[in-house]
Amino acid sequence: MVSAGLDGDVAIVTGASSGIGEATAHVFAREGATVVLAARRRERLETIADDLAAEYDADTHVVPTDVTVEAEVESLVDATVEAYGGVDVLVNNAGLGRSGDVESLETAAYRQMMDVNCDGAFFATRAALPHLREADGNLVFVGSFAGQYPRPSNPVYAATKWWLRGFAHSVEAAYGDDGVAVTVVNPTEVRTEFGSEDGDAFEEVFEPDEVTEPVEIAEAIAFAARQEPPTTTSEIDVYRRDKFGHI
Secondary structure: OEOOOOOOOEEEEEOOOOHHHHHHHHHHHHOOOEEEEEOOOHHHHHHHHHHHHHHHOOOEEEOOOOOOOHHHHHHHHHHHHHHHOOOOEEEEOOOOOOOOOOOOOOHHHHHHHHHHHHHHHHHHHHHHHHHHHHHOOEEEEEOOHHHOOOOOOOHHHHHHHHHHHHHHHHHHHHHHHHOOEEEEEEEOOEOOOOOOOOOOOHHHHOOOOOOEOHHHHHHHHHHHHOEOOOOOOOEEEEOOOOHHHHO
16 A cells, blocks of 8 residues: 655655755655755755745754764664654665775775765664664665676775665565565666766766656655555666666
């Protein structure tokens, strides 16, 4: 059974300051959810919160959070529960890509990707799970095409997304009997700030409509978050139509 919307749900979105996370916050607010915005950039989060309030009369909560810091992630979930009494949806969206093959990738870049993409998702999931169990809630991971197919140009980034996918489905197996729904949403290239750490961001490299837009991924995330017991949507692939002709 699919509900009519997310009205009344409390949703935490990590990486909410731009791109897929920001678009997800807009879609959730449009559907009536209370949105807890988490990322490192407080001013950016506050601007987005103001936009959501103005456009949708949405209830929002800004919690500046570095997902690589365990204590900050725990404080994020604690603040949400204190303010709203629970958590219905967690979107593990915060992610980072650094380019480079194995021989040229610096250790700092390797550790940065592991910290954000793996540790951050683990910390947030661990902190939220007791509340998601209580709510029969939905746990959504933003994966990647790179987590399903080899990526010779950035193998470590791909490996973090393979890890994320394996972790998500293992959590699904462990907690499905407790009522927690788990979904992995896998995009191909999306016009976001992704890539800016090492060069031009995808939003600069690609023209509008050339690749997927953030709102398209946000709509898939919202579809996953709307699933009601006993149903879950385990995995959603959102690929541009010509993708398999370019691998």
